[in-house]
Amino acid sequence: KRMPADMHWAREDWNRAGRIEDFLPDFAGWEWSWLSVPSLIRATEAVWEFPMVDRDPLPNWTRGRVTLLGDAAHPMYPIGSNGASQGILDARTLAYHLAMEGDAAAGLRAYEAARRPATSALVEASRNQGPDLVLDLADQRAPEGFAAVGGREAVLPLAELEEISRAYKRKAGFDPALLNARESLSYTGATAKAPDPRPAARRDFHRSR
Ligand SMILES: Cc1cc2nc3c(=O)[nH]c(=O)nc-3n(C[C@H](O)[C@H](O)[C@H](O)COP(=O)(O)OP(=O)(O)OC[C@H]3O[C@@H](n4cnc5c(N)ncnc54)[C@H](O)[C@@H]3O)c2cc1C
Structure with a gap:
């Protein structure tokens, strides 16, 4: 789910519990005879945020005998x-x-x-x-x-x-x-x-x- 642009959060943290009510409404209609996605989500024990975080590519990685990986x-x-x-x-x-x-x-x-x-x-x-x-x-x-x-x-x-x-x-x-x-x-x-x-x-x- 895309979060609202003005939402504040700790971006570099993948260990933050999410809130079902933030995204459950988007799946309200996902009901079939063989699968109920809302029930699946509600029955989930733990929900975690999955922030999209990266960094711009670096101009170099290596200094002498030290490098990054x-x-x-x-x-x-x-x-x-x-x-x-x-x-x-x-x-x-x-x-x-x-x-x-x-x-x-x-x-x-x-x-x-x-x-x-x-x-x-x-x-x-x-x-x-x-x-x-x-x-x-x-x-x-x-x-x-x-x-x-x-x-x-x-x-x-x-x-x-x-x-x-x-x-x-x-x-x-x-x-x-x-x-x-x-x-x-x-x-x-x-x-x-x-x-x-x-x-x-x-x-x-x-x-x-
Ligand atoms: C939610 C999520 C889903 C992902 N899914 C996938 C996937 O499906 N497939 C995939 O290939 N990749 C996936 N990744 C990416 C993958 O987890 C990382 O790219 C990978 O773990 C990077 O490995 P690394 O060894 O470079 O760094 P890390 O795994 O971050 O290892 C760095 C280690 O250094 C330790 N450390 C930090 N500072 C110090 C210090 N000062 N002294 C000693 N130790 C220190 C840290 O504790 C850590 O254990 C996912 C990442 C996230 C967050």
Whole structure:
């Protein structure tokens, strides 16, 4: 449910009990012989608020041997089954680049170069509903309800549903075709660069020349 624009609340808190009376009226007509949504809601023991909270993409994540990962790097709206999944992709990419570069600072830079643009695009895409866009489309096209989601009288033809889902998967890095086509992030040890044995201070001296 969209809350009124002037409603005040602790936005960054997912542990706040919600109030049934705030949203029960919206579901008053959801009664069928086989399901009563209002009864279902009334019988629910606990209701929690689900605020949509994120942050603008950051211009950088890494300083020397310190970087960000997961929600600390790219908090995004919790739609599209994405927040934790992206944290896992970060971890896999980070481990790969640390192993490949052999040098921590270079590994972190390579990790950021691979993950920051991808996750920044996803933060933006999630603000535009991501795959949940289908809910708004169905509502716009059939405000009085519809008989069939698919089929000839379809509110959302299957091809359109699939394309919305595919486009989001591509952006999120879950698209099977893209995953199968790209190189594995498993570290084999074969192509790792040797770590620079020189102390950091000497290395920086040579780099600055
Ligand atoms: C309502 C909701 C629904 C969601 N649904 C999904 C979903 O379906 N699929 C999905 O993939 N993702 C989902 N997410 C997002 C997912 O939960 C997060 O993206 C994920 O937990 C981020 O993992 P993280 O390790 O980066 O951060 P966190 O899980 O926030 O972990 C950070 C940890 O650091 C600890 N910490 C903080 N400060 C300190 C400190 N100073 N010292 C020591 N420890 C500290 C915290 O206590 C916490 O345990 C959802 C999120 C919400 C809120």
